Amino acid sequence: IADAMAAVSARVLDRAADWDLAGEIPPSLLRELGDMGLLCAEVPAAFGGLGMTSAVSGELTAHAGSLCSSLRSVMTSQGMAAWTILRLGGLAQRRELLPRLTGGELAAVGFSERDAGSDVATMSTLIRRDGDDVVVDGAKVWMTAAGYADLLVVFGRFGDDAAAVVVPANAPGVRIERVRDPLGCRAAGHANVLLDSVRLPAGHLLGGGGQSLQLLVTTALSYGRMSVAWGCVGILRACLAAASAHAKTRQQFGKTLGEHQLVARHLADLLIAEQSATRACEHASKCWDDGSSDVVMATVLAKHLSATSAAAGASTAVQVLASAGAQDGHVVARAYRDAKLMEIIEGSNEICQLVLAQHALTLA
Numbered sequence: 001i002a003d004a005m006a007a008v009s010a011r012v013l014d015r016a017a018d019w020d021l022a023g024e025i026p027p028s029l030l031r032e033l034g035d036m037g038l039l040c041a042e043v044p045a046a047f048g049g050l051g052m053t054s055a056v057s058g059e060l061t062a063h064a065g066s067l068c069s070s071l072r073s074v075m076t077s078q079g080m081a082a083w084t085i086l087r088l089g090g091l092a093q094r095r096e097l098l099p100r101l102t103g104g105e106l107a108a109v110g111f112s113e114r115d116a117g118s119d120v121a122t123m124s125t126l127i128r129r130d131g132d133d134v135v136v137d138g139a140k141v142w143m144t145a146a147g148y149a150d151l152l153v154v155f156g157r158f159g160d161d162a163a164a165v166v167v168p169a170n171a172p173g174v175r176i177e178r179v180r181d182p183l184g185c186r187a188a189g190h191a192n193v194l195l196d197s198v199r200l201p202a203g204h205l206l207g208g209g210g211q212s213l214q215l216l217v218t219t220a221l222s223y224g225r226m227s228v229a230w231g232c233v234g235i236l237r238a239c240l241a242a243a244s245a246h247a248k249t250r251q252q253f254g255k256t257l258g259e260h261q262l263v264a265r266h267l268a269d270l271l272i273a274e275q276s277a278t279r280a281c282e283h284a285s286k287c288w289d290d291g292s293s294d295v296v297m298a299t300v301l302a303k304h305l306s307a308t309s310a311a312a313g314a315s316t317a318v319q320v321l322a323s324a325g326a327q328d329g330h331v332v333a334r335a336y337r338d339a340k341l342m343e344i345i346e347g348s349n350e351i352c353q354l355v356l357a358q359h360a361l362t363l364a
């Protein structure tokens, strides 16, 4: 893990703010990290990956998140694509596709559509068999990393069921349009993807298709939620470090900011947020690694707690830095914009709360 973290640090250096402003991470750098297996570090060694546990990969994800949420977002997408292929693909598909994802190719995952956001069950993308081919028609929105991707894992209706299909980004009929000026994670390559009669060999259907939509989406989202949760821990660590350093040195009214009790309370809040989000993520990853049936609930809880804590924590950090952090290019300003988006993706705050409330009712 130390080597993996060092490899990420050595490539990000102090460039995250520039990438954020430019809206782009150098694709060669993403491919280099991908080729080291670091963008989807849980892929088993048998398929060319590093075979990290969820707990170890989580710490790596938090490290990436503390440096650059855009890079961490690309990692989340790559990991989600790999996990979906691992869980839903046949052996031949796993053997073919996973080494590509640990060998420098990049992937994105698409379930959301313009009229199917939280209510993903209403998606209208159609995937149909036509002889030995499969044909895909639809329009996905906000696919993280699609602006960089070689492969798109696309979910859609498949007869009375659903399917996930692996679409090469350069297949005829695929059009990828960058989302312009996103609020945060600006260099994560978000794109809307139009699929117009995209014809592929039927071998591109993961597991032959015909699974339940709920199973498909839950598979991808479980991984995504865990990854986002750890990424938010990283945001909190970056905010805590920046706020503490500033409060320790900046003086007003004859003493350091940290010696003013109201500012000190902000630091305490940040520490509590970082520690509690870390513990929730560690617990969820342990459930994941132990194969515990509690994993779904633990993951939703970790995602919700980490995302809301990161959004509040980033706001607190900006408050402590004040004018020193109130400008693009500062780590807390970037965290403030990035963290807000974490309350929307992989199950918004409200959707997570609904899932948690349903669980609470089963305890009655």
Ligand code: FAD
Pocket (backbone or CB within 6 Å): 077, 109, 110, 111, 112, 113, 114, 116, 117, 118, 119, 141, 142, 143, 144, 145, 185, 190, 341, 344, 345, 346, 347, 348, 349, 350, 351, 354
């Ligand atoms: P809506 O569903 O319209 O929701 C609007 C508001 O209403 C939200 O606050 C929501 O919580 C609330 N709401 C909706 N239904 C309920 C309800 N039943 N009860 C209470 N409140 C409710 N999609 C992908 O497929 N792949 C990606 O890689 C991807 N990456 C993304 C990255 C970013 C930065 C963003 C912003 C989005 C991304 N998305 C991606 C899309 C994301 O999954 C959706 O934005 C998300 O599911 C919410 O859908 P929506 O934006 O249409 O909001």
